[in-house]
Amino acid sequence: MSKRLAALRGLMKEKGFDAVLVTKSENHLYMCGFNNPDGTLLITADAAYALQDFRYIEAAKREIDSADFEVVMPQVRVGQWVREALAASGCRVLAYEDESLTCRELESFKKAVDCCELVPCGDIFTDLRILKDEEEVDCIVRAQRIAEKSFEELLPLITYDCTETFLAAQLEFLMKKNGSEGISFETIAVSGTNSSSPHGVPRNVKIEKGFMTFDFGAMIGGYHSDMTRTVVIGKADEAMKRLYSKVLEAQCAVLDVIGEGESLYKMDRIARDIIDACPEYKGAFGHSLGHGVGLEIHEAPTLSSAAGDGRLKAGHVVTVEPGIYLEGKYGCRIEDMVYITKGGAVNLTKCPKELIEI
Numbered sequence: 001m002s003k004r005l006a007a008l009r010g011l012m013k014e015k016g017f018d019a020v021l022v023t024k025s026e027n028h029l030y031m032c033g034f035n036n037p038d039g040t041l042l043i044t045a046d047a048a049y050a051l052q053d054f055r056y057i058e059a060a061k062r063e064i065d066s067a068d069f070e071v072v073m074p075q076v077r078v079g080q081w082v083r084e085a086l087a088a089s090g091c092r093v094l095a096y097e098d099e100s101l102t103c104r105e106l107e108s109f110k111k112a113v114d115c116c117e118l119v120p121c122g123d124i125f126t127d128l129r130i131l132k133d134e135e136e137v138d139c140i141v142r143a144q145r146i147a148e149k150s151f152e153e154l155l156p157l158i159t160y161d162c163t164e165t166f167l168a169a170q171l172e173f174l175m176k177k178n179g180s181e182g183i184s185f186e187t188i189a190v191s192g193t194n195s196s197s198p199h200g201v202p203r204n205v206k207i208e209k210g211f212m213t214f215d216f217g218a219m220i221g222g223y224h225s226d227m228t229r230t231v232v233i234g235k236a237d238e239a240m241k242r243l244y245s246k247v248l249e250a251q252c253a254v255l256d257v258i259g260e261g262e263s264l265y266k267m268d269r270i271a272r273d274i275i276d277a278c279p280e281y282k283g284a285f286g287h288s289l290g291h292g293v294g295l296e297i298h299e300a301p302t303l304s305s306a307a308g309d310g311r312l313k314a315g316h317v318v319t320v321e322p323g324i325y326l327e328g329k330y331g332c333r334i335e336d337m338v339y340i341t342k343g344g345a346v347n348l349t350k351c352p353k354e355l356i357e358i
């Protein structure tokens with residue numbers, strides 16, 4: 001039995017779940033190794049089924065380990081199939097993914113699977129996925145290398161005639177050309193006044209002089225990478241240089257100490273205190289310091305002031321991404337990805353951080 005299936009069954013036993021219905025695509029991929037956004041898994045203590053439709057069945061049979069999952073193509077509605085399977089097995093408590101199942105889907109499963117009590121599965125998949133094994137980290141690193149190579153190839157292509165949307169598209173093209181399965185999220189390429197929005201949308205206008213922020217990621221094996229670099233279009237004035245070094249100082253202060261056992265809250269605090277200590281930047285770092293990265297671009301844990309007493313563990317992969325955003329003026333963010341290891345941490349981002357003027 002796969003380690004993941006064994007771990008899930010351990011948690012199911014602990015929580016009193018006789019069966020779990022997996023409908024979220026990332027959890028589907030995590031559990032059975034096959035990516036089907038419309039696939040469903042039904043897992044009990046002694047059986048596991050991968051329900052696939054005709055579009056995916058051939059690949060599913062090839063890629064899913066038959067020692068763990070029986071691959072089936074239901075000829076009836078999924079809810080009805082699940083009911084028939086569970087009624088025969090004697091399962092009484094079926095857990096569903098309350099984080100992602102829609103209210104409508106839940107109602108329909110409740111109606112169809114009337115032999116079971118349906119209960120929310122809570123954080124079981126978050127808890128499993130938060131700790132990455134070597135294979136998973138390898139995927140994230142490979143995606144990150146592609147993103148870095150693509151950024152390096154993009155820089156010489158930037159001219160004052162380029163639009164933000166062109167540069168975003170160009171970066172996405174380069175990542176795919178370099179072997180990425182897709183993009184981690186819609187690429188952010190925002191210049192000038194548009195850079196003051198942390199998640200600004202690229203505009204179909206020529207890039208403005210001043211800061212230009214690129215936030216982007218590649219994908220390998222379903223795993224994401226995430227990085228941000230801010231460059232200057234034209235020459236940086238003194239105020240811009242000061243702002244850039246402040247963001248970098250805040251980031252480096254965290255990167256110097258981040259590691260196993262450190263408090264999530266404290267990591268955020270370190271960066272925030274450095275930025276807030278400057279009256280001109282106080283309150284201008286309006287988002288949290290970082291987030292976990294894996295099969296989803298934003299996942300647990302979150303490095304934020306609301307993190308409570310949570311701590312970093314060996315196996316976490318998190319971003320460290322402070323920024324300063326001055327409304328109506330401009331903004332700057334620098335983001336690296338860090339792998340927390342036994343007693344330490346490894347920065348997975350190799351891309352240089354000296355201020356680049358274009």
Ligand SMILES: [Mn+2]
Nearest residue numbers: 226319321335
């Ligand atoms: Mn990020």
